[in-house]
Amino acid sequence: MTEYYINASHKKNRINKEIYGHFSEHLGRCIYEGIYVGEHSDIPNVNGMRKDVVDALREIKVPVLRWPGGCFADEYHWMDGIGPKKQRKKMINTHWGGVIEDNSFGTHEYMELARQLGCETYINGNVGSGTVREMSEWIEYMTFGGVSPMADLRAQNGHPDPWKVDFFGVGNESWGCGGNMNPEYYANEYRRYQTYVRQYAVSDQEPSINNPELIRKIACGPNTDNIEWTETVLKTLFQHNMPAYHGLTDGLSLHYYTVPGSWEHKGSATDFDEKTYYTTLSKACYMDKLIRMHSGIMDKYDPEKKLGLIVDEWGTWYDVEPGTNPGFLYQQNTMRDAIVAGIHLNLFNQHSDRVKMTCIAQMVNVLQAVLLTDGDKLVRTPTYYVFDLFKAHQDATLVASHIETIPIGNEGDPVPNLSESASVDQDGRLQITITNLSCDTAYPIHTHLAGFKAGHVDAEILTGDIHAKNTFEQPDAVKKACFSDVTLTEDGLLFTIPACSVLHLTVEAPTAS
Known part of the structure; x- marks a missing residue:
């Protein structure tokens, strides 16, 4: 994890x-x-x-x-x-x-x-x-x-x-x-x-x-x-x-x-x-x-x-x-x-x-x-x-953020397996973007949130084989899609990011009942 x-x-x-x-x-x-x-x-x-x-x-x-x-x-x-x-x-x-x-x-x-x-x-x-x-x-x-x-x-x-x-x-x-x-x-x-x-x-x-x-x-x-x-x-x-x-x-x-x-x-x-x-x-x-x-x-x-x-x-x-x-x-x-x-x-x-x-x-x-x-x-x-x-x-x-990474890729010239950044937008929502650099490995991620309680999450993802492309014959071979496999936890979020993907999550605070 x-x-x-x-x-x-x-x-x-x-x-x-x-x-x-x-x-x-x-x-x-x-x-x-x-x-x-x-x-x-x-x-x-x-x-x-x-x-x-x-x-x-x-x-x-x-x-x-x-x-x-x-x-x-x-x-x-x-x-x-x-x-x-x-x-x-x-x-x-x-x-x-x-x-x-x-x-x-x-x-x-x-x-x-x-x-x-x-x-x-x-x-x-x-x-x-x-x-x-x-x-x-x-x-x-x-x-x-x-x-x-x-x-x-x-x-x-x-x-x-x-x-x-x-x-x-x-x-x-x-x-x-x-x-x-x-x-x-x-x-x-x-x-x-x-x-x-x-x-x-x-x-x-x-x-x-x-x-x-x-x-x-x-x-x-x-x-x-x-x-x-x-x-x-x-x-x-x-x-x-x-x-x-x-x-x-x-x-x-x-x-x-x-x-x-x-x-x-x-x-x-x-x-x-x-x-x-x-x-x-x-x-x-x-x-x-x-x-x-x-x-x-x-x-x-x-x-x-x-x-x-x-x-x-x-x-x-x-x-x-x-x-x-x-x-x-x-x-x-x-x-x-x-x-x-x-x-x-x-x-x-x-x-x-x-x-x-x-x-x-x-x-x-x-x-x-x-x-x-x-x-x-x-x-x-x-x-x-x-x-x-x-x-x-x-x-x-x-906002302050840190993700644990491991070196992957070529021996002697590795790259981190993940990159990320997080911000709070003008409407108070938490915006998170994560990139999975691995061409073949998905990673389960436990996101710990401090100073923010997650009430609802919307997410979109772009993923595919490293060679996947859009052409004039197949213009929609690669496109973003909804990502629904996110679980709310007591302190944050749980999800698995697929190999070779870019993921965006919008996290909203609970609405007042």
């Missing part, structure tokens, strides 16, 4: 809804065909956005969407994507497939997508090949409500009122595709560029940590375990004894992909053995070490944890599906990916004192996508259902 302890009276910090964010780049069929088909498409759409895709994403309550990249962001010039579509400039997408980018999806279309999703906006600015003026004018175009050249241009293009930009990334992967900069150079460029991310929406220039109306600015953080980058950037941002969060920055990004093989031979998304399955999970669990490593450096400069660690690119990365454009990064999605998602989301919850936002890469048809499309067909992947199971944690309060 596995013992699991939850103390609902030991409340920690809020689990920001933005931890469940998504990423959409001009890459392959993510934007075009995946999200945007144009107003004249035979595929049902609202202002060019696929209705089936938007409806599916609204079901999982997408809280924030990052755009336009990714590496694409640092070759994107926003003025190419405004005005009449026939007059927009065409360009070569040099990073992703060498295809023509016609810029028919630009600022107005992104803002319309965010409106339809009901989500916050996270825009990545161009530092690599752009200018300070270009970035400054984009902010003015999007957010200034007065009389100015850019505000007038926005009105001429059909949107008189300003939009709300919630988050703005100053550069992307500046250590690599975003300019191949060293950390000192980037940090000083960041200080310069962010100065011109003007806060037009408010007159009171308080630190943005205290004023949610302000644009929250994100600095480019490290690639995986590059602690030198984190240390150097933060040291530069905190020079002159000025706290970086006093208008300078609100967060530092982190990118890490789960790659079971090498970057040259990443491995198949569907054809893998048990050893590779556990190798993949081990790589996913490395996220815990990365968060602790970079958080430790951030704690030196920001002990009050006002700066967020923003994991705005994460997920599995395999070899592309046979016969597809290698630059489009299209891959299938199995229960292995669902377990990887369950591991990550539980980790992000547990580290939500420092992790304030994350974005899975990517939303549709690219890497660990939650949706796949083919013409007018739509498939929800196993990863989609994990986000559906975890959405109850959004803006809930993390």
Whole structure:
């Protein structure tokens, strides 16, 4: 019997809804065909956005969407994507497939997508090949409500009122595709560029940590375990004894992909053995070490944890599906990916004192996508259902919890058999998510509840063989189901979690008689 302890009276910090964010780049069929088909498409759409895709994403309550990249962001010039579509400039997408980018999806279309999703906006600015003026004018175009050249241009293009930009990334992967900069150079460029991310929406220039109306600015953080980058950037941002969060920055990004093989031979998304399955999970669990490593450096400069660690690119990365454009990064999605998602989301919850936002890469048809499309067909992947199971944690309060685990998997590189997190939502219900990493073993679990009396439990589960997937021929082979085998005990709950599964339980207190 596995013992699991939850103390609902030991409340920690809020689990920001933005931890469940998504990423959409001009890459392959993510934007075009995946999200945007144009107003004249035979595929049902609202202002060019696929209705089936938007409806599916609204079901999982997408809280924030990052755009336009990714590496694409640092070759994107926003003025190419405004005005009449026939007059927009065409360009070569040099990073992703060498295809023509016609810029028919630009600022107005992104803002319309965010409106339809009901989500916050996270825009990545161009530092690599752009200018300070270009970035400054984009902010003015999007957010200034007065009389100015850019505000007038926005009105001429059909949107008189300003939009709300919630988050703005100053550069992307500046250590690599975003300019191949060293950390000192980037940090000083960041200080310069962010100065011109003007806060037009408010007159009171308080630190943005205290004023949610302000644009929250994100600095480019490290690639995986590059602690030198984190240390150097933060040291530069905190020079002159000025706290970086006093208008300078609100967060530092982190990118890490789960790659079971090498970057040259990443491995198949569907054809893998048990050893590779556990190798993949081990790589996913490395996220815990990365968060602790970079958080430790951030704690030196920001002990009050006002700066967020923003994991705005994460997920599995395999070899592309046979016969597809290698630059489009299209891959299938199995229960292995669902377990990887369950591991990550539980980790992000547990580290939500420092992790304030994350974005899975990517939303549709690219890497660990939650949706796949083919013409007018739509498939929800196993990863989609994990986000559906975890959405109850959004803006809930993390509570103290601990589960006994044993090492399983590959000899010399084991993983814990279980991962978990627990929170109390705004209605006072206890929300629990547990991931069983084992490919073949179920575990009986005795959940001990302190500070909470269980009166009723609703539960849902996603489970299946590690290779199980949804296809356009069988779109519902893997989907969530009701889980009723839960017994209430004097001090908590008893249940058995099946192998290779993600389980969500909502526990309510007894109703007054």
